[in-house]
Amino acid sequence: MKILCLNTDDAVWKHWNQVISTDALLVRVEKINSVYEALENTGSDFKYCFIYLSDKSFSTHVDDVVALRSKFPNQKIIVFPNHSNQSVSLKLFSVGVSGQCAPYIGREQLSLVLTVVDSGEIWGGKAFIQQLIQQSAGNAPAGYNNGLENLSERELSVARFIAKGLTNKHIAIEMDITERTVKAHLTSIFKKTNTKDRLSLALLAQNNDATL
Structure with a gap:
């Protein structure tokens, strides 16, 4: 299982490698253009795309995710914002993002997230989704x-x-x-x-x- 990761934070990247399952291969890129190039490669076959949303240029990163989702509507995208924002979360879920998680998510929870997303469900944590809906x-x-x-x-x-x-x-x-x-x-x-x-x-x- 290959996972494409847009991640500019070394500490978060290290953590992801520690909590991901042993059968997964994380491929890191640090620019949005590199994500497009990787996904446009017919031989890439990335099951998921992890995107870390840093505080720096946060709004731009969100717009990048929206554009990416529009370009690759079938790609399962999971975002990891450094800070949660209700309006941004609603925007991302409305365009079809599959999940939202904390950057320093635990091993068992990440496994659960991928299981849920793989089944076609949305992950934001049940309580979060219910709060967002309400x-x-x-x-x-x-x-x-x-x-x-x-x-x-x-x-x-x-x-x-x-x-x-x-x-x-x-x-x-x-x-x-x-x-x-x-x-x-x-x-x-x-x-x-x-x-x-x-x-x-x-x-x-x-x-x-x-x-x-």
């Missing part, structure tokens, strides 16, 4: 509830659980269905509500909890 729910634009009325009873249940921050596995347990069925429901829900990811759906559901 704080952002009131910011949804007018007309953002379009589509909820078209959901079936089962789909409404799935949307409700997504709004609570549950994973597909936990939703499947709660509803006594398979994870594959949960994914099928989500595909239909995204289409009917014109949402593109779990966070957008959660914001929609939270903002219209009376409908649910």
